[in-house]
Amino acid sequence: MPDSGYPWPIETSRLDNGLRVVVSEDRTAPAVAVNLWYDVGSRHEPAGQTGFAHLFEHLMFEGSVNVAKTEHMKLIQGSGGSLNATTNPDRTNYFETVPAEHLELALWLEADRMGGLVPALTQETLDNQRDVVKNERRQRYENVPYGDAWLRLLPLLYPPGHPYHHSTIGSMADLNAADLATFQAFHQTYYVPNNAVLTVVGDARATEVFALADKYFGALPARDDIPAAPDGRTVAATGQPAVETVSADVPAPRVYVAHRGHAFGTPGYDVLTVLATVLGSGRGSRLYQRLADGERIAQPDLVGAYGVDLAHAPAPLIATATARPGVSAERLAEGLATVVDELATVPVTAAELDRAKALLSTAWWRQMSTVDGRADTLGRYATQFGDPARAADRLPAWLSVTAEQIAETAAEVLGAADRVTLTYLPEETA
Numbered sequence: 001m002p003d004s005g006y007p008w009p010i011e012t013s014r015l016d017n018g019l020r021v022v023v024s025e026d027r028t029a030p031a032v033a034v035n036l037w038y039d040v041g042s043r044h045e046p047a048g049q050t051g052f053a054h055l056f057e058h059l060m061f062e063g064s065v066n067v068a069k070t071e072h073m074k075l076i077q078g079s080g081g082s083l084n085a086t087t088n089p090d091r092t093n094y095f096e097t098v099p100a101e102h103l104e105l106a107l108w109l110e111a112d113r114m115g116g117l118v119p120a121l122t123q124e125t126l127d128n129q130r131d132v133v134k135n136e137r138r139q140r141y142e143n144v145p146y147g148d149a150w151l152r153l154l155p156l157l158y159p160p161g162h163p164y165h166h167s168t169i170g171s172m173a174d175l176n177a178a179d180l181a182t183f184q185a186f187h188q189t190y191y192v193p194n195n196a197v198l199t200v201v202g203d204a205r206a207t208e209v210f211a212l213a214d215k216y217f218g219a220l221p222a223r224d225d226i227p228a229a230p231d232g233r234t235v236a237a238t239g240q241p242a243v244e245t246v247s248a249d250v251p252a253p254r255v256y257v258a259h260r261g262h263a264f265g266t267p268g269y270d271v272l273t274v275l276a277t278v279l280g281s282g283r284g285s286r287l288y289q290r291l292a293d294g295e296r297i298a299q300p301d302l303v304g305a306y307g308v309d310l311a312h313a314p315a316p317l318i319a320t321a322t323a324r325p326g327v328s329a330e331r332l333a334e335g336l337a338t339v340v341d342e343l344a345t346v347p348v349t350a351a352e353l354d355r356a357k358a359l360l361s362t363a364w365w366r367q368m369s370t371v372d373g374r375a376d377t378l379g380r381y382a383t384q385f386g387d388p389a390r391a392a393d394r395l396p397a398w399l400s401v402t403a404e405q406i407a408e409t410a411a412e413v414l415g416a417a418d419r420v421t422l423t424y425l426p427e428e429t430a
Contacts, residue, residue, distance in 0.1 A: 018194025032202035043163030051170015065116030253329035280305025
């Protein structure tokens with residue numbers, strides 16, 4: 001298996017209105033993935049407008065000038081395709097995978113909702129989707145055991161005013177308070193061609209894609225005054241651990257330990273990615289071996305560690321464990337912290353390092369094995385780093401990480417003095 005990270009062609013173009021177009025041709029199967037990244041996420045939301053980017057993830061399926069409500073989905077699925085959208089603090093993306101002969105349909109649909117959503121947006125649609133988001137908050141965060149952990153960790157990791165301080169689901173008060181004109185203005189500010197990257201991967205020639213992109217997106221106007229997100233690249237260390245304990249309807253104590261590390265796309269984050277894999281990926285990880293299999297204080301399927309791929313500030317590294325019956329939260333927290341601390345003092349073995357790199361290689365090539373996975377990856381690197389070809393650097397960067405780098409990085413960013421600890425207690429034992 002090649003280590004280059006992206007052994008397929010990449011061709012790029014930019015329309016006169018600023019839309020960046022990325023194409024990677026692959027004739028293996030008669031399918032194409034269309035992926036549109038907008039450089040807008042919750043980090044861009046001004047005070048009083050939290051949750052807007054996520055709400056537009058819903059609104060963009062509710063009709064535009066030439067496409068009736070829900071018709072976008074019906075047209076793609078009726079053509080044999082699949083589609084979805086996601087929002088995170090850094091960006092929003094919309095994507096579909098269709099048979100190659102329906103590429104033009106997918107591009108027309110994306111262009112119509114980029115340029116034609118605001119004239120079609122009604123108060124009724126807005127109110128309806130606000131209610132959908134409220135239900136999503138209840139179902140995903142409020143009424144699920146441990147479901148609000150991310151909502152609690154973010155303000156513990158990032159101070160007020162930091163662009164990562166609030167989650168993408170946002171404030172229901174902000175969503176309720178804003179009127180139709182405010183939402184229209186938000187869309188007109190950020191959902192414009194010069195704030196987007198269009199990526200097409202699969203059975204299509206670059207010249208064909210560039211021509212179709214110009215045909216459907218070329219007449220959409222650019223916006224010159226897109227406001228930049230607040231600068232969150234520096235987060236001052238407090239020197240004080242942040243601790244929160246929650247009494248909730250949960251089946252067992254659970255502990256999260258979180259640290260601010262390095263931004264996604266930096267060499268430091270590559271080291272942290274390998275570190276997190278050593279620490280908490282699968283049965284061979286340190287957390288599993290120590291807490292689940294060794295001391296038997298953590299439930300085997302509920303122990304792990306992971307980094308969060310955020311590119312515009314020190315990104316979180318999170319380790320978590322859920323207690324076995326009869327194990328206290330205090331004992332679990334102590335065990336979790338001990339294993340994290342030992343990354344700086346107990347050298348990673350060659351076997352641990354080889355295992356972590358094998359797992360990351362498998363995950364990378366699994367992502368690269370589909371046209372939609374490649375389209376999303378190229379869109380990410382074009383949007384966040386200005387060059388889709390930088391995707392080829394990621395796997396080699398992981399494979400070059402050393403045990404010494406892991407120890408140095410652990411000592412640098414995983415110290416107890418600036419640690420966040422979030423603990424859940426069952427209500428009856430709190």
